[in-house]
Amino acid sequence: MSFFQMTKTVLKNLFSRPATLMYPVKPAKKTDATRGHVKIDPTKCITCRICQRKCPTQAICVDVKEKTWEIDQMRCVVCAVCVDTCPTKSLTMDNQYRPAMTTRGGLEKFTVAGPKKKEPVVADAAKPAKE
Amino acid sequence: MSKQITVPFGPQHPVLPEPLHLDLVLEDEKVVDVIPTIGYVHRGLEKLVEKREFTEYVFIAERICGICSFIHSQTYVQGIEQIMGLEVPERAQYLRTIWSEYSRLHSHLLWLGLFADSMGFESVFMNAWRLREHILDDLEATTGGRVIQGVCKVGGVRRDISPEKLDEMVRGLKGMEHELQDLSKVFLHDNSIQHRLRGIGVLSKEDAYQLGAVGPSARGSGVAIDIRETGYAAFGKINFKPVVEYEGDCYARCAVRVKEMFTSIDIIEQCAKKIPDGPVDMKVTGAPDGEYFSRAEQPRGEVIHYIKGNGKKNLVRHRVRTPTFTNIPPLVTLLKGCDLADVPVIVLTIDPCIGCAER
Ligand code: SF4
Ligand code: SF4
Numbered sequence: 001m002s003f004f005q006m007t008k009t010v011l012k013n014l015f016s017r018p019a020t021l022m023y024p025v026k027p028a029k030k031t032d033a034t035r036g037h038v039k040i041d042p043t044k045c046i047t048c049r050i051c052q053r054k055c056p057t058q059a060i061c062v063d064v065k066e067k068t069w070e071i072d073q074m075r076c077v078v079c080a081v082c083v084d085t086c087p088t089k090s091l092t093m094d095n096q097y098r099p100a101m102t103t104r105g106g107l108e109k110f111t112v113a114g115p116k117k118k119e120p121v122v123a124d125a126a127k128p129a130k131e
Numbered sequence: 132m133s134k135q136i137t138v139p140f141g142p143q144h145p146v147l148p149e150p151l152h153l154d155l156v157l158e159d160e161k162v163v164d165v166i167p168t169i170g171y172v173h174r175g176l177e178k179l180v181e182k183r184e185f186t187e188y189v190f191i192a193e194r195i196c197g198i199c200s201f202i203h204s205q206t207y208v209q210g211i212e213q214i215m216g217l218e219v220p221e222r223a224q225y226l227r228t229i230w231s232e233y234s235r236l237h238s239h240l241l242w243l244g245l246f247a248d249s250m251g252f253e254s255v256f257m258n259a260w261r262l263r264e265h266i267l268d269d270l271e272a273t274t275g276g277r278v279i280q281g282v283c284k285v286g287g288v289r290r291d292i293s294p295e296k297l298d299e300m301v302r303g304l305k306g307m308e309h310e311l312q313d314l315s316k317v318f319l320h321d322n323s324i325q326h327r328l329r330g331i332g333v334l335s336k337e338d339a340y341q342l343g344a345v346g347p348s349a350r351g352s353g354v355a356i357d358i359r360e361t362g363y364a365a366f367g368k369i370n371f372k373p374v375v376e377y378e379g380d381c382y383a384r385c386a387v388r389v390k391e392m393f394t395s396i397d398i399i400e401q402c403a404k405k406i407p408d409g410p411v412d413m414k415v416t417g418a419p420d421g422e423y424f425s426r427a428e429q430p431r432g433e434v435i436h437y438i439k440g441n442g443k444k445n446l447v448r449h450r451v452r453t454p455t456f457t458n459i460p461p462l463v464t465l466l467k468g469c470d471l472a473d474v475p476v477i478v479l480t481i482d483p484c485i486g487c488a489e490r
Contacts, residue, residue: 019261029268033275033290056187079190079281084289093275 024099034095035078038071044090045069045112051082051091067114073098074106133158138471142171146249146475149485153478157471165466167459173489180449185211185419185440186285188449192436195451196487197278198241199429201234203436203451203487204283209363210425210438211285220413221365223287225406228365229297230270230280230288231427232395232402237266237278238430239388239395242482243318246385249475250327255317262314265307269300287412301403304396311396315389328382332465332477335379344461345454346432347391348481351384353377358428369401384480388430418444429454431482455481455488 021029030036047067052060059075060082062068083091090112136157142150150171156164179191193204205227212219244259267277273292274280282289292300318324334344339352349356350373357373359366374390376383419440426435432454439448458481465477 019257019264029271031272031275033273034271035275035281054184054187056183056190077190077194077279078276080275080289081187081190 028097030095030097032095034097035080036094036096037073037078037098038076038080038082039092039094040069040071040110040112041090041092042069042110042112044088045086045110046088046090046115047112048087048115050085050087054081054085056081064114067112068109069112070107070109072107074101135163140474140478144475146245146479147483148245149483151478151483151485153466153474155466155471155474160471162466162469162471162474165463167463169459169485169489171489172486176490177449177451180446182445184444185446186415188446189283189285190281192449192451193279193281193283195490196453196484198238198484199234199431199434199487200278201274201280201283202231202427202429202434204280205231205364206425206427206434206436207438207449208283208285209427210423210436211419211440213423213425214419214421214438214440215285215415215417217286217413217415219287220410221407222291222409223411224365225402226288226292226411227283228369229292229399229402229406230274230282231364232398233266233270234280235395235430236392237263237270239392240266242388242430242479243314243385246476246479247318249479250324252317252324255314258314262307262310265303269303272296273300284412286415287410289412291411297403297406301400304399308393308396311392315392318385318389325382327476328385329378329380331381331473332469332480333378333380334461334465336377338464339379339461342460342464343457344432345457346429346482347384347387348432348458348461350374351376351387351480352379356433358426358433361426363427365402365405366398368405369398371398371401381476381480388482418442419446422448431455431484432458451487451490453484453487453490455484458483459488 047062047064049062052062056079057075057077059072061070080093083093138155138157140153140155141147142152152168154166155162176191176195180188189204189208192207193200195203240259240263244256247255270280271277274282274290334352336353339349339354353375355373355375371394374387374394376386420442422439424435424437426433434454435452437450438446440446462481466474469477
């Protein structure tokens with residue numbers, strides 16, 4: 001009895017697909033919800049620095065003067081807090097995992113649009129000139 | 132009397148996935164004394180609480196452990212909610228229950244695989260992990276992360292599960308059940324496994340209680356303590372009985388874990404039936420002012436998060452007592468008097484997770 005059971009199992013395993021996924025040769029499984037890595041749309045960012053403050057691993061560095069937004073992908077733990085808190089929705093979560101790193105690095109720097117320019121307030125225009 | 136020698140076991144050892152160091156004092160082949168050492172992977176996560184906002188610290192609390200990650204975040208979040216007096220929406224409570232039972236399933240399957248591997252049972256190891264993959268797939272599809280779910284937040288959860296997905300999950304678990312039955316047959320009835328486990332590493336009920344064993348280590352000795360019975364999250368509305376075995380040996384501890392998997396499936400099914408509609412999170416304003424001991428049942432036993440806040444965004448103190456930490460004194464008692472060849476099996480039956488014991 002158990003011999004037949006064994007043969008059945010052996011045959012089943014011989015002819016079925018392997019359960020192991022040959023990652024990274026084949027792409028990893030992913031779903032719509034998978035948190036892969038953070039992406040930014042530089043045209044929308046207003047350098048408000050909320051993402052930098054909220055990030056639990058301090059992976060994001062925003063330079064207001066230089067108008068750059070920098071992320072250390074090796075520091076980032078892909079928690080998606082920055083994506084949730086960004087007021088302009090410039091950050092999105094991509095569901096593709098980043099490939100493994102073979103060298104040091106992982107810094108990605110973007111030049112962003114920065115805050116919207118307000119119309120300069122024309123004050124004292126009607127002020128009469130001093131006599 | 133024969134001469135005593137000391138054999139170091141770990142921190143790097145083929146059966147140990149994590150760095151626990153034991154100095155085994157041997158007389159011939161018998162272990163007469165054990166001196167445990169931990170402290171190889173201390174990361175100082177508790178101190179970080181002073182540097183991060185309490186809402187962001189959830190993700191750090193979750194990374195205390197790579198297996199019971201969801202339950203760590205849940206325990207922490209529950210503590211904060213108790214201090215702030217938040218009434219979390221019921222749907223969120225049910226979702227937390229479902230995810231925590233999923234974590235239990237994946238942790239127990241992982242352990243069964245490692246345990247089989249420690250006995251040289253490679254094929255069962257592969258099979259257990261193949262089944263675990265289905266659980267991880269469901270976790271990934273619903274939360275976005277395979278082992279670090281990152282789905283708990285103060286005031287609720289970050290994602291909802293659609294009713295169709297919930298149905299599909301339950302059907303998937305149902306379909307998996309007979310494969311799990313097959314797997315548990317090996318652990319519960321196989322002759323060679325019984326030889327390896329029965330009567331080895333016996334922890335008496337008194338010892339288990341006195342030495343503070345928790346989780347399956349305690350329940351395998353007949354101490355029926357299961358924190359889920361206190362009714363946190365939605366466990367209060369679910370019908371279930373903690374699994375208790377009475378022999379106290381390695382076989383009993385293994386049997387508790389095997390049977391708990393079926394309890395977990397049952398709990399998930401009940402949750403899927405009873406889950407109410409409604410919001411899954413709420414707005415949180417202010418900051419916690421006060422202190423709280425938050426408890427929850429992890430796959431390895433009871434975890435306690437002590438949280439103290441002073442009304443500021445950063446907490447003052449966070450302290451975690453993990454199940455492995457309290458299971459080390461019982462482990463020392465278990466190992467005294469056993470054979471050297473049984474040490475790997477006995478060490479694995481407490482399901483050591485040193486990463487969380489040291490934080
Ligand atoms: S995903 Fe999380 S860790 Fe990564 S940059 Fe955003 S906030 Fe930081
Ligand atoms: S990415 Fe979003 S949150 Fe971060 S600085 Fe730009 S606008 Fe602000």
